[in-house]
Amino acid sequence: MPPIADLFLFALALVAAGVVSGLLAGIFGIGGGAILVPVFYQVFGYLDVPEAVRMHLSIGTSIAIIVPTSVRSFxxxxxxxxxxxxxxxxxxxxLPLGAILASVIAxxxxxxxxxLVFVGIALLVALRMLFNRDSWRIGNELPKGIGNQIAGVVIGTLSGLMGIGGGVLNNTYMTSFGRPIHQAVATSSGVGVLISIPGIFGYIWAGWGEPGLPLGSTGFIxxxxxxxxxxxxxxxxxxxVQLAHSMSKRQLELGFGVFLxxxxxxxxYSIYG
Incomplete structure (x- = not known):
């Protein structure tokens, strides 16, 4: 077992992650999973959770936390x-179909x-945030019909595989079709609800009976x-939420992009280092 002092420091890290994820949930309409997943990965590693299930557990636990924060933000x-x-x-x-599909893949x-999935999506999102221009648009109207449904499934699946609430991806999607950023942020909080609730059950199922999970775990949560x-x-x-409606997001986007x-x-480094 790690020394008590070290466990205390990691508990503080979790508390800090909770503060940051809560702020992000309000500001960007996201559940804070992009913050929580890497923090959980470090903490679970220090607690000797086996490498084979550590990332799965980090993502599933993040998904569970997204439920109340997304509901609160929404x-x-x-x-x-x-x-x-x-x-x-x-x-x-x-969206729920995509979240369930993600847990099956997981x-x-x-x-x-x-x-690698997390890295790939995170880098694309980071580049979008760092070099974002309001003039970058795919169209002036959101897709209808089957195109709209495909977008929902893709956002749900990729978000479920990353342990995020879909806000980052939905913000990019909506603003790419001319929707105001504040509307995208607000709507993304609802996206998080629709992804995270089925995601909880999916990650419990996906990790049921897996060896090496720490105390207090049900499946991958x-x-x-x-x-x-x-x-x-x-x-x-x-x-x-108050910050989201009262300030420019450019500096926050830059900071979040660098973080990703x-x-x-x-x-x-953990894979190839």
Missing amino acids: TAHRKRSAVDTDLLKSWIIA AFISSVGLR NWIAVALIVPIALVVTPWG ILVSLRFL
Whole structure:
């Protein structure tokens, strides 16, 4: 067992991650998974969780935390009438289907495979954030019909494989078709709800009976980490919502983009270093 002092430091790291993830949930409409997954990966590694299940456990636990933070963020944004409820209603099947598909993939993919998926998506998102221009658009109207449903499934699947609430991907999707960033952020909080709830059940199923999981785990979800972080994130999320409606996001986008690149390099080092 690690020394008590070291465990205390890691508990502080989890608390700090809870604060940051809560702020991000409000500011970007995301569940903070891009912060939590790499933190969990380090903590679970230090606690000697086997490499074969460590990334899976990090992603599943992050998904579980996204449920309350996304609900909290969605409620706050909806009070401001900023949510595109029609888009959410159109994805009522597509997003959960993508989340379930992600858990099925996670049940069969290796730890290295999951880390590479995280790195690939994180780098694309980071580049988008670092070099984003308001003038970058694919079109002026969101796709309809089958195109809209495919987008929902893809966002749900990729988000589920990364342990994120879909906010980063949905923000990119909506703004690429001319939607205002504040509407995208607000709607993304609802996307997180539709992805994370089925994602919990999927990652419990995917990890059921796996050897080497730490105390307090059900499948690929560790409830001790959830219990530590959720109360903090719930308190902090409304602060992020206030920031989202009162400030420019450019500096935050730059900071988040740099963070994603550093996390990606860390995961690449864990694979090839």
